[in-house]
Amino acid sequence: MSAIVEMCHAVVACGVLRRFSADDAQVTFEVTAGLATGAVAWIKCFARSQHRLEHDHILDLAKSCLHIAKMNIIGDATPRVCFRFFGGLPPSLAAAVAELGIDVAEGAVPPQDPSRTTADSINLDTTTLIALTSNLSHGQVGWTFKDAELEKQAAMEAEARAQEEPVLRQLASILGGRRLVVSSTALETYKELIEKMAGGYATRRPDERKRADEIVAALTVAEAERPDGFLTSRKVSEDMLKVIGVGLKHGIPTCMANTKAMRSIQDQRQGVHILQHMPRALTEGTQSKKTSKRNDRRHPIQAEELQKLFDYILGVGDSPGGAPVVESTDPADSLSEAVDAQEDGEDGADASGSELNDPRSLDAGPPLDLTSVCACILADETFREKCTQCLGELKQACKDAFSGPEFQMKPFDWCPEPVLTAFGSTVQGTAIKTSDLDVRLSFEQFEVRAKDRQVLYLTTLSKLHGTAFELDQLIATASLPLLRLWYRQLQVDITMGLTDDLEVDKVLATILDSAAPAVRNMVCMAKAFAKTNDLLNAYSGYLNAVSWVCLCIAFLKEECDDALQTIPLDVCTFSRFLQFVAKSCRRQRHISLGTSRSKGARHGRATLFIEHPTNPHRNLAQCLRQSPAKKTAEACERAAKQLRGCPNAGTLEETLRGLLGVRKRKADPEKESNGAACEPERERLLRPRRFVRHKIGAKRPVRFASIKNVCVLQAELEQQKAASNSTADSQQATAKELETTASELKSARAEADKVKEEFEALKERLDVAQRSAEEVELKRSQAEEKLAAEQQRLIAVQEELDMHKESAQKLQAEFDAQKESLQTAHRSTDETDKKRTVAEEQLAAEQQKLQTVQAELDAQKESLKEAQRNAHELEVKRSQAEAQLATQQQRLQS
Structure with missing residues (x-):
């Protein structure tokens, strides 16, 4: 019953334990909730454990609920049916119920959705501070602990199931971007626990001590009296009430991991705002003992991402865009898609098609073939030949740069063999004429992972001498060092690492190869629009090229065809794509190429989460920042509005070419007859090119503007020579x-x-x-x-x-x-000697007596033998006498 009450708080409940019927079927729904769209949701709760659930009974009940919902239409919509299993359920049963059209959720209802918290400050309990400090929260789960509770927490942190996220990500969604407040009581208790249980500075890696210092520096201490109306107990102590008092006095929620204390406090008074997370304990003191590593247990998040989450919580880092967005199965989350649909329609002013809420108003406009426009955008054979030549010359330049004695491998006499691998648009097949060449530098013998070593190699490569390459800049302070060069007006970006990006290029190339040709053309139009409007720059906080490609593919799968086979190549589709990008950048949204629908992000604080095709937990749009996201949305909305305001096909084509950075050739019969062959090259030279620079350190003079002026003057000179004979x-x-x-x-x-x-x-x-x-x-x-x-x-x-x-x-x-004891033994030994002498004398006398008795016994034996011989002789004589007597008797008888 308490779980049902918590669910009523989690959703907009409008009824409890209501019974609905249709025909002969009746079902009681524990909670009925209302949505912002006016629809109604029926929530059926199950408290049984997994092994007690009957598969056939659940499926029959689901079918009955759907039938009753169809027969009880409320307003103009059918109620949505949701099943929540508090004790969990098998995956096969969850899939079977979901296939019927029922929203399935499992686990306990969260006490509060952190995203609904509007307070700028959060009151922290000691348990939250300990969870922030624990090595378990920061990825060190590969230890075997004798304590059963520590072993359980380490296993839970390593599993990181969808219902139980890693603790640091939970805390990032609750505490990120807010002021951290703590009471003096909680702070003193926290410091005492750190002194007793955390590893000391004399240990090899005092991580928990250092984190504690950083956390204390980021806290704001607030005081408050003990609140009235609360009773102390075994679950709620006096110090706990002082911590709660800070939140009540300042009107801010309190964050803790003590579930029993939280329930006891909320039972005593309603309205106490408490945010809960999973507990974690300090383990560094235990790790310093003789324990062994467990190789088969790893944390699901990399150490760098965990550090970003920790810095974001303390307010010293930006919002980590790499935090995966877990699609929640909570009824409040699954039913809020209708709310997102309603919010999508709030961007326009009316339904006439003149604003953003009716992009299909272009269907009534003049038709326009985009094939010629795409032909001016796509990279031609000249671009590909230039890329091939650039790779060849760059490989030779790398061999020359790394052949010095400082790069010689000791004690051997050989230098590393550089390997250049192209990635990005040239591998995906989405290159346009203004694209750059992305190159990954590696070595045949080893792989360079350390950032300082990567900067060293790129710095050496930046000192190339010759006319082929010109240095633009070396961005060494970025998370991934980048060297930017120019090769005959072709921008070349050189990096080291990026093994995942090589895989995503192959995946995107496979998708585009199997799709209709219109998909590739639409993707190239999207990239041209982004580059023309300065929206394609990851180092300035905008989306990168891969993100634009994934956004375009996800839009086409969602709006047109999931198989990407019947895609219309028209202005209407492109305008709708621009609106799709604008809406995605204005709110938290989860974009995935594996599903045909994009969903709103319910967890994490990333502006936009674009799921990596090969790694669902990685965000391709983690480089996107708040201000660039807003500018991207405004640019897309402004472009879509310009396209809708075109009165005829000519104006529409001119507007589209301007948005894509393509200049339309003027109809000139004289020039068409004389210089038609060289017109594309002239147009490429005359097209203004944007050189986006990221200034690192001292201000450097921009010299490429002069190069552009030279190119423009040369092009004008060629036009003047081809048009007429100018004077000397x-x-x-x-x-x-x-x-x-x-x-x-x-x-x-x-x-x-x-x-x-x-x-x-x-x-x-x-x-x-x-x-x-x-x-x-x-x-x-x-x-x-x-x-x-x-x-x-x-x-x-x-x-x-x-x-x-x-x-x-x-x-x-x-x-x-x-x-x-030895002296006592000596005395006893003397007495024993005396007794032994007396005993020996008695023994000698007894032996003499024994000899006398033995002699007598021998004499008696001899006499006995003599008597036996005499007896034998007498026996013989008697037998002879009897024989004689018998003979005489026979004679007498005869």
């Missing part, structure tokens, strides 16, 4: 302008080289200072470790000396006791 004076003036521009270019390059040298010098000085600081810090930490070790050794020696003294005293006492 104009040609000389143009030549002088070109020479002036060339001199300006040389001076700009000289200034850039000078600034670069100063920057390199400052960088080297900074590196030296950093290395010296690291060495000092390392020596200090080593000295502290040695001092702590010596102190511990001294304490151990003193304890051992005390033990030796005690053992010596015991040995002396034992020696005295043994000495007394």
Whole structure:
């Protein structure tokens, strides 16, 4: 019953234990809830455990509920049926019920949805502070603990099921972006627990101690009196009430992991806002003991992502976009899709088609064939040949750069063999004429994972000399270092790592190859629009190219055809795509290529979550920030509005070409007859190109604008020569302008080289200072470790000396006791000798008597033998006499 009450708080309940019937069937629904759209949801609750659920009975009940719902239409909509299993259910049964059209949810109802919390501050309990500090929350789950509760928490953290997220992600969704408030009582208890249970600074890695220092620095201490109306008990202590008092006084929710205390407090007073999470304990002190690693247990989130979540909670980092968005099966979440649909319609003003809520108003406009527009966007054979030549020359340049003695592998005499792998649009097949070439640098013999080593190799590569490549910039402070070069007006981005991106390119290429050609054209239009409007720049907080490709594919699967075979290539579809992007950037949304519908994000705080095709827990749009997301949405809405406002096909084509950065060629018969063959190349030279720069460190002069001016002047000169015969004076003036521009270019390059040298010098000085600081810090930490070790050794020696003294005293006492026992033994030995002498004398007398008796016995034996012989002789004589007597009797008878 308490779970039903919690569900009533979680949804907008409008009834409890209501019975509905149809024909001969009757079903009682525990909770009936109302949606924002006016529809009604019927929620059926099951409290049985999994092994007590009957498969056939649940399916029959589901069919009955659906039949009753169809027969009881409320308003204009059929009630939605939801089943919640508090004790869980088997996956096969959940799938069978879901196939019937019923929303399935399992597990206990969450006490409060953290996303509904509007407070700017959160009151933290000691249990929350401990969970933030614990090594288990930060991925160290590969230990075997003797304590059963620690072992259980480590297993739960490693499993990270959909119903039980890792604790740090739970806390990020609750505490991220809010001020962390704590009472002095909770803070003192927290510090005491850290002193007793966390690993000391003398340990090898005092992670929990360091985290505790960071957490304490981010807390705001608030005071409050004990609230009235609460009673203390075994579950609720006096200190716990003081913690709750801070939240009640300042009107902010309290976050804790003590479930029993939370229920007891809420039973005593309704309206106490408490947010709950799973508990975690301190384990560093236990890990310092002799325990063994368990190799088969790993945390589902990488250490870097966990650190981002921790920094985001403390307010020292941005919102981590890599946090996976878990699709909740809670009724409140599954039923809120209708609310999202209602919100999608709030962006427009009316239903006339002049605003955003009717993108299909373009269907009534003039038809426009986009094939010619796409032909001007897609990369041609010249672009592919240039990429091939660039890879060849870049590979040779890498061999020359890494053939120096500083890169020679000791003690061998060989240098690493560079391997260049293209990825991105050239592999996906989505390259356009203004695309850049993405290259991954690796080595045949080994893989470079450390960021400082990657920066070292890229820095060496940036010092290439020659006319083929020109340095744009080296972004060394990014999470993934990037080297940007120019090769004959082709932008080349070189990185190291990115093994996952190579896989996603193959997946996207497979999808596009199996889809209709219109899909690839629509994707290229989306990329051209993003690049023309400066919306394609991951290093500035905008979406990257892969995100735009996935957004376009997800839109086409959702709006047109899930199989991507019947895709209309028209302006209406492109306008609807722009609105789709705008709505996705304005609210939290989960985009997945594996499903045909995009869903609102119910967990995590990422602006947009685009699921990685091969890794569902990775967000391709984690580079997107709040302000760039807003600008992207505004640009898409503005472009869609421009397309709808076009009165005829000519204006529509001109507007679309402007949005895509494609210039329409003017109809000129004279030029068509003379220069039709060179028109595409001239158009490419005249097209303005945007050079987006990310300034790192000192301000550098932009020298590529001069290069662009030279290209424009050269193109204009070619046009003037092809159109008419200009005079020699104009040609000389143009030549002088070109020479002036060339001199300006040389001076700009000289200034850039000078600034670069100063920057390199400052960088080297900074590196030296950093290395010296690291060495000092390392020596200090080593000295502290040695001092702590010596102190511990001294304490151990003193304890051992005390033990030796005690053992010596015991040995002396034992020696005295043994000495007394030895003297007593000597005295007893003398008495024993006397008794032994007397006994020996008595034994000698007894032996003499025995000899006399033995002699007598021998004499008696001899006499007995003599008597036996006499008796035998007498027996013989008697037998002879009897024989004689018998003979005589026979004679007498005869």
